Amino acid sequence: MTAALAAGPTYIIGPISDLSGSCSGQNAEVEQTVDPMLGYVYEEWMGCQGTAFARSIDGGTTFSDPISLPGSVGSNVNSWDPALAVAPDGTVYAAFMLAKGGQWYPVVAASFDHGVTFPQVTSLVPPDAKNWGDRDFIAVGPDGVVYVTWDYGPNRTSITFICSSSGSCAFETGDLNVVMQKSNDGGRTFGAMVHVSPGFPASGGDSAPLVVEPSGRVDLLYQGYQVTNTTTYTLNPAYSFFTSSIDGGSTWSTPLKVGPQAGTMSLAEWWIDGDIAMDAAGTLYATWDTQGTNSDGTANDIGWLSWSTDHGQHWSSPVQATPDTLNFPHIMEVTGADSGIAYVAWLSDSNPQGYALYLRAFSVTRGWLSDPIQVASAFGDPSVWPGDTFGISSLSPNTVVVSWGSATPSTGKKSEIFAVPVTVQFH
Numbered sequence: 001m002t003a004a005l006a007a008g009p010t011y012i013i014g015p016i017s018d019l020s021g022s023c024s025g026q027n028a029e030v031e032q033t034v035d036p037m038l039g040y041v042y043e044e045w046m047g048c049q050g051t052a053f054a055r056s057i058d059g060g061t062t063f064s065d066p067i068s069l070p071g072s073v074g075s076n077v078n079s080w081d082p083a084l085a086v087a088p089d090g091t092v093y094a095a096f097m098l099a100k101g102g103q104w105y106p107v108v109a110a111s112f113d114h115g116v117t118f119p120q121v122t123s124l125v126p127p128d129a130k131n132w133g134d135r136d137f138i139a140v141g142p143d144g145v146v147y148v149t150w151d152y153g154p155n156r157t158s159i160t161f162i163c164s165s166s167g168s169c170a171f172e173t174g175d176l177n178v179v180m181q182k183s184n185d186g187g188r189t190f191g192a193m194v195h196v197s198p199g200f201p202a203s204g205g206d207s208a209p210l211v212v213e214p215s216g217r218v219d220l221l222y223q224g225y226q227v228t229n230t231t232t233y234t235l236n237p238a239y240s241f242f243t244s245s246i247d248g249g250s251t252w253s254t255p256l257k258v259g260p261q262a263g264t265m266s267l268a269e270w271w272i273d274g275d276i277a278m279d280a281a282g283t284l285y286a287t288w289d290t291q292g293t294n295s296d297g298t299a300n301d302i303g304w305l306s307w308s309t310d311h312g313q314h315w316s317s318p319v320q321a322t323p324d325t326l327n328f329p330h331i332m333e334v335t336g337a338d339s340g341i342a343y344v345a346w347l348s349d350s351n352p353q354g355y356a357l358y359l360r361a362f363s364v365t366r367g368w369l370s371d372p373i374q375v376a377s378a379f380g381d382p383s384v385w386p387g388d389t390f391g392i393s394s395l396s397p398n399t400v401v402v403s404w405g406s407a408t409p410s411t412g413k414k415s416e417i418f419a420v421p422v423t424v425q426f427h
Helices: none
Strands: 010-013 030-034 040-047 050-056 078-088 094-098 103-111 120-123 134-141 146-153 160-163 169-171 178-183 211-212 218-229 234-244 257-258 275-278 286-291 299-308 332-338 341-351 354-363 393-396 399-406 416-425
Touching: 030 078, 030 169, 030 393, 030 399, 030 416, 040 078, 040 094, 040 393, 040 399, 040 416, 050 078, 050 094, 094 134, 094 146, 103 134, 103 146, 134 211, 146 211, 146 218, 169 234, 211 275, 218 275, 218 286, 234 286, 286 332, 286 341, 299 341, 332 393, 341 393, 341 399, 354 399
Parallel strands: 078 134, 275 332
Antiparallel strands: 010 416, 030 040, 040 050, 078 094, 094 103, 103 120, 134 146, 146 178, 160 169, 211 218, 218 234, 234 257, 275 286, 286 299, 332 341, 341 354, 393 399, 399 416
């Protein structure tokens, strides 16, 4: 299966794997990372009665049977929001959020045998008895330091939600904050929280993916709402903000809006919005989607891309990534590839047939290199939640691996996790 423009790349879609067929119940919200030195692909998702994990040792062509991560399954626990990273020494870190004993916090499991077992499990338990916590992200620096960001609030009673019948939930009010914790000992212990988004304990920040540069500089993109009342914690629509740290996460630069002219993210946006990636030359890429109004008064949803060649000090004007602007979720993700090249993908049900994953290549010098391709021909049932995220990674300059959740005609109302390698041939 291929698609190309006359002067654009050709996409060769490999065999599509169903990772979660042996897991009972729903499977959704997959995250992914790769070890390019070995050609291994790692996948983590909500499923298998907790948080599931599978790996591929052949570049995403085939996958192992899924396992449940230790600590994620039990009668008195609830786990969600997977996150993955690989250290320079090959250690695999699989994180997830956990609700246990009245507290919500991240858990980080570590594997020292490339994802076969996870013998080390560390909980980042906060000091508050009934805190709020959500959406963790994890990254590892070149020196092996492990960084975890997560959404944190001291008082869970301030959080109220806007929930979708076929999606998850967004925040109507709340003491939202982005915090970071780091480990200098391979994930065995983590230090105290550092407040990333200004204005703690009600900064309005959440959802903060990050990358670590070869110099050790930490680059972070977060979704920033405006808290309009610090008593009721009411929120205004959000922008994407960039901030960075040159001292290992101890202090952070003044947040900078990325692409504000593109518009805002609504309070009803239930998916995880915003992603950041870095290519081989150090160019940073940010993706997100906005909700607004067309000139005729109808609502829209548009996916965007922006990039920076100076470590996030300045960002390009936003470039529209999604050809359609229909008022459906466009869950955006990006991965950096060779110098000046990024792969951008989105999961959307803007097609009346249902959810599909779309992919296209971008060049900072040439712009979009092709129209989007639809990765799989089978559409996902729009009434079944596919998860708030999907997976995308560059395994090599010419190979991108993607993974996503969907309830396809072959699986009925059961959402499964699918993954596939895509080879990109540039002309």
